[in-house]
Amino acid sequence: MHKRLPHPSRRQLLRQGAALAGALALAPASRLARAETAADPAAKLLPALDALMARSVPADGPGLAVLVARGATVLARRARGMASIELGVPLTPEHVQRIGSVTKQYAAAALLQLVEQGRARLDDPLAKFLPAYPNGAAITLAQLLNHTSGVKSYTGIPGYMHGPVRRDLGTAELIAEFSALPADFAPGTGWAYNNSGYVLVGAVIEALTQQPWHAQVATMLQPLGLERTLYEDPLRVIPGLATGYGERRAAEGGGPRRAGLVSMTQPHAAGALLSTVDELWQWNLALHGGRVLRPETYARMTTPEGAAQKDGYGFGLRRETLYGQPALLHGGGIHGFKSVLIWLPGPALTVAVLHNADGPAVHVGRLGAEIAGLALAAA
Incomplete structure (x- = not known):
């Protein structure tokens, strides 16, 4: 089982999606022949996408929700599998799912809005907001956002994700779990994907606003009309x-099982949000369309700098190349769920994939890249 918020898909994995020349061969030849007579890209895409999803998940197991759009036009909105195996409820694109580390770009944007308001600067030291944090005077907000702070990631502590993660913790209590650990490197001298850094991002938001980090995210999303992208309060009824499911080991007979328990106080600003494929698409349009941040702030968010350049990481987003196209993306994984959100600026292409299982059977990063290839081929 996937017991931690994982590193997003590596560059080489995303670049290794299916070759464009063979992408549409995933669909039966007869269906392809009919689809290729249609004028619109959606008619070309859908048979291949349906076939790919059928190959990826069984109809009676944990499911996949997929949305593909070009700008404001949806090319495909699909789901396969079950939202609840126990109740026999099929998954639909409208179902809400955990998005794991895709949360990071929302937390980053929320902090960047506060920077735009003059309430903080990216070169401010962490100590300005959390005076007691060790070596906080040497760590900047920008280094928290792009994983160059050197802070130890608490999700990598041996055994941590197998038990302690079930406890409800306040922000200060969660920070205490990792603040005394030795740093991986001096701030700014290296890069390492780091969930602790985004807990600290959330803590800075809380210090600035005197409210939970996710309340500030909700404030950011409210004018965008994104009401189903929200923090998973365990006491709230969420329609x-x-x-979420995991996978039983082969020795246990295989098949799905219920996901392990996790208190959503612990993923914090590193991974505690929920969303739908439609709202992920709308977020892409808003963020990359200039409705969230000023142009200069957006440029800083999406441009890797310093030690983060080698890994192509900006603030909550990674720069990649898919099929020769520049791409901005992030993947996520958390107990019971996996996700990926991709944006190709050239064709204004969104690919959003949500999977309500956390085992290794479905690699959503590769799947999202392959779906992007299908969409580009269809166009």
Whole structure:
């Protein structure tokens, strides 16, 4: 089982999606022949996408929700599998699912809005907001956002994700779990994907606003009309929330099982949000369309700098190349769920994939890249 918020898909994995020349061969030849007579890209895409999803997940197991759009036009909105195996409820694109580390770009944007308001600067030291944090005077907000702070990631502590993660913790209590650990490197001298850094991003938001980090995210999303992208409060009734699953080991007979328990106080600003494929698409349009941040702030968010350049990481987003196209993307994984959100600026292409299982059977990063290839081929 996937017991931690994982590193997003590596560059080489995303670049290794299916070759464009063979992409549409995933669909039966007869269906392809009919689709290729249609004028619109959606008619070309759908048979291949349906076939790919059928190959990826069984109809009676944990499911996949997929949305592909070009700008404001949806090319495909599809789901396969079950939202609740126990209740026999099929998954739909409208179901709400955990998005794991895709949360990071929302937290980053929320902090960047506060920077735009003059309440903080990216070169401010962490100590300005959390005076007691060790070596906080040497760590900047920008280094938290692009994983160059050197802070130890608490999700990598041996055994941590197998038990302690079930406890409800306040922000200060969660920070205490990792603040005394030795740094991986001096701030700014290296890069390492780091969930602790985004807990600290959330803590800075809280210090600035005197409210939970996710309340500031909700404030950011409210004018965008994104009401189903929200923090998973365990006491809140959330309509359409899908059940998350794991995978039983072969020695146990295989097949799905209920996901392990996790208190959502612990993923914090590193991974505690929920969303739908439609709202991920709308977020892409808003963020990359200039409705969230000023142009200069957006440029800083999406441009890797310093030690983060080698890994192509900006602030909550990674720069990649897919099929020769520049791409901005992030993947996520958390107990019971996996996700990927891709944006190709050239064709204004969004690919959003949500999977309500956390085992290794479905690699959503590769799947999202392959779907992007299908969409580009269809166009």
